[in-house]
Amino acid sequence: DTGVSQNPRHKITKRGQNVTFRCDPISEHNRLYWYRQTLGQGPEFLTYFQNEAQLEKSRLLSDRFSAERPKGSFSTLEIQRTEQGDSAMYLCASSLGTGGRNEQFFGPGTRLTVL
Amino acid sequence: AQSVAQPEDQVNVAEGNPLTVKCTYSVSGNPYLFWYVQYPNRGLQFLLKYITGDNLVKGSYGFEAEFNKSQTSFHLKKPSALVSDSALYFCAVRDMLRRTSGTYKYIFGTGTRLKVLA
Numbered sequence: 491d492t493g494v495s496q497n498p499r500h501k502i503t504k505r506g507q508n509v510t511f512r513c514d515p516i517s518e519h520n521r522l523y524w525y526r527q528t529l530g531q532g533p534e535f536l537t538y539f540q541n542e543a544q545l546e547k548s549r550l551l552s553d554r555f556s557a558e559r560p561k562g563s564f565s566t567l568e569i570q571r572t573e574q575g576d577s578a579m580y581l582c583a584s585s586l587g588t589g590g591r592n593e594q595f596f597g598p599g600t601r602l603t604v605l
Numbered sequence: 606a607q608s609v610a611q612p613e614d615q616v617n618v619a620e621g622n623p624l625t626v627k628c629t630y631s632v633s634g635n636p637y638l639f640w641y642v643q644y645p646n647r648g649l650q651f652l653l654k655y656i657t658g659d660n661l662v663k664g665s666y667g668f669e670a671e672f673n674k675s676q677t678s679f680h681l682k683k684p685s686a687l688v689s690d691s692a693l694y695f696c697a698v699r700d701m702l703r704r705t706s707g708t709y710k711y712i713f714g715t716g717t718r719l720k721v722l723a
Contacts, residue, residue, distance in 0.1 A: 492650065499646075523710065532695050532713030533649070538702060546702045546710070581648055591656050593639060594711060596648040 492516075494597035496582050502603045503572055510568045511600045515584030522565050523594060524557060526550065527579040536580075539565060572604045607632045607700040609679075611714035618686045619722050626681040626717045628696030637699035638679045639711065640670055644692045652694075655679060666690070686721045693718050 493516040503509050515522050520541050525533035536555070538546040541562035551557075554572075559565040569576055579601050583594035608631045618624045630636055637656055641649040653664025660672045670681045681694060697711040 492648065494648070496648075521708070525711075530715070532697075532715050533711070534713070535710040538708060538710060540708065545708060583649075591637065593651045593654055595651065596641070598646070598648040601646075 492595040492597065494582060494584055494595050496580075496597040496600050498600060499598060500601050500603075502605065504605050505574060506571055508568065508570045509572060509602065510566055511580055511582075511602075513565045513567070513582030513597055514563075515565070515582070516586075516595055517563075519584035519586045519595070520562065521585045521587075522559055523583040523585075524565070524567055525581040525583065525596075527581055527599070528577075533581055536567075569602075572602075574604045577602055577604045607636075607698050607712050609638075609696045609698045609712060609714040611694075611696055611717045613717050614715075615718045615720065617720045617722060620688055621685050624683050624686040624690070624719065624721070626694050626696075626719060628679045628681065628714060630677050630679060630696075630698050632698055636672075636679075637709075638670075638672065639697040639699075640664065640668070640679075640681050641695045641697065641713075642692050643695065643716075649695065652681070686719075688721045688723050691719055691721045 495514045522539040524536040527533040539559040554570045557567045579599045581599045582597045585594045639654045640652040655672045663669045696714040699709045700712045702708040
């Protein structure tokens with residue numbers, strides 16, 4: 491257990507439905523990241539928060555995706571009008587400090603299946 | 606652009622034998638390199654990192670990695686493999702998101718599945 495939790499662990503939904511995932515980072519970590527991992531691939535960066543501010547978004551993050559981190563604590567990732575191509579493992583990670591020296595701690599992920 | 610490559614999709618090794626999982630990198634500037642392990646239906650667990658200093662880095666669960674600047678490699682090693690080491694291993698490199706705020710993301714390799722045979 492890394493100290494980062496994600497809920498739900500699994501989500502099955504029908505195409506066109508909206509889904510929301512939650513990430514609770516390690517409490518003192520001010521930096522929070524979302525990644526997406528598809529089968530046979532390494533995780534790919536989606537978005538980054540420093541405290542409550544969303545500072546970076548990948549081109550992978552279409553306008554159907556939105557992420558928030560109110561009050562700089564937990565974060566949510568919402569996907570609207572899901573498509574089959576959204577099926578993947580969504581990973582959250584958190585870290586402390588600057589300069590990229592400190593490793594990111596990953597949660598167990600939310601596996602999304604879009605039927 | 607920063608990148609890492611893991612040339613082997615799968616590595617098989619007998620229990621008790623030494624193991625090596627390969628990673629090569631391409632970066633501009635000094636590389637910050639990481640190894641993570643992923644067990645089925647689990648997130649990634651940090652094993653070790655190279656930032657600066659000694660080329661041989663020791664990490665969790667008896668793993669170590671050797672940074673080789675001339676060969677641009679960062680291979681993961683363990684002297685004696687255990688069946689419980691069987692998992693998916695990812696190499697990653699730090700990539701700058703925004704210079705002004707000093708923020709970074711990871712770029713991961715495609716992963717290497719390690720199978721340790723009893």
